[in-house]
Amino acid sequence: MSDEEDIILAELSDDELVPQMHDDLYDGLKEEIEEGVNILLGRGWTPYDVLTKALVEGMRIVGIDFRDGILFVPEVLLAANAMKGGMKILKPLLVETGAPRLGNMVIGTVKGDIHDIGKNLVTMMMEGAGFEVRDLGINNPVENYIDAMEEGEIDILGMSALLTTTMPYMKVVIDTMVEKGMRDDYIVLVGGAPLNEEFGKAIGADAYCRDAAVAVETAKELMAKKHNQMSA
């Protein structure tokens, strides 16, 4: 999607710059994204608008092309890396300006598994969508999840696994939540390459999320349901 001729980002109008940033994100151009973010902030955009209109929308396009087999993991990683650069600038500003919060999530890769690419993408996209995310990292025993949920006001638990040998551990975590009588207090989302919808249902998760974009949409949907149930 990149043009051959050099584009001076600062010379573009807002209406030109935002689609250009979508292109730059698509092409994984971190420095250009950082520059674009700073330009928009300098023009008086709120950090929340920069995040949603320039970065999240750009990653949404990347997500669609990944789902449709046009982009592959390396390209998505480059795009994510570029978005991360933009997020680094925006995150402290979002805290200061009080962007809308949709809910709180704890996320981690399960015990025995050190793969975190998918989890990191979900974390970033959830943060971009307005969720506060506590990332527990990799190789998490059940205690880590339980402690994190008990410590904070958490709405959503996210678990990730890349290996068929480690994905059954998600059931250990859910079963422990059931034993402790806390299962119904949380939305449980699971994801990872070897998982599927049947597996998610079989272990008692609320939803299996195929990719980061689906995770965000599912989280929003289930949070809305939860709020409706609480207010009914």
Add this chain to the structure above:
Amino acid sequence: MHVLDDTLTETGLPAPDQQVGRVLVVACGALAREILALVAVNGWDHMDLTCLPANYHLYPDKIVGAVEKLVLEKRSQYDSIFVAYADCGTGGLLQAKCRELGVEMIAGPHCYSFYEGNDTFAEKSEDEVTVFYLTDFLVKQFDAFVWKPMGLDRHPELRDMYFGNYTKLIYQAQTNNPDLDAKAEECARKLGLPLERRFTGYGDLEKALAPL
């Protein structure tokens, strides 16, 4: 039999034109050399071999359907068929399909496990969570299975996003081959990981094929 590793990766190995044995082994292309070596050394003349492309491991959802197709195609010609795959990322679906088809397969999660011996591998698994494994075949086909599909040939800067959580590369050697040892060292250097060479031989693969 001379077969190129690239062929085993991309197209596999067809069943022999003229059936010789009474048992057909339907295997992953990554195991072809090892199975042929075992057949030769043990004189297992009753065994024919056909392999699916090894690169199905990059898309494990292809494995179950392809195995089923081969078994159904060939079962009338042979007394029995054995599937030389472990679970290999199919999440139990290959096991279920083999049960449905009435054929046996190799026990265990993947070749790293059965080469080492499934019991031994399971015992070590907690201590080796951060280990990346390669076998003889994968050392030879490192570019086709690791470097290129992960885009590291085009974007080496992504290496630490993929491998940053790993602490060691273990080369599980099926054979003693100084050329492969040197290649494994090169793989470790490219991944930025320290290398341990661990001779496994054929492990549970030989035990699985011997009774056939």
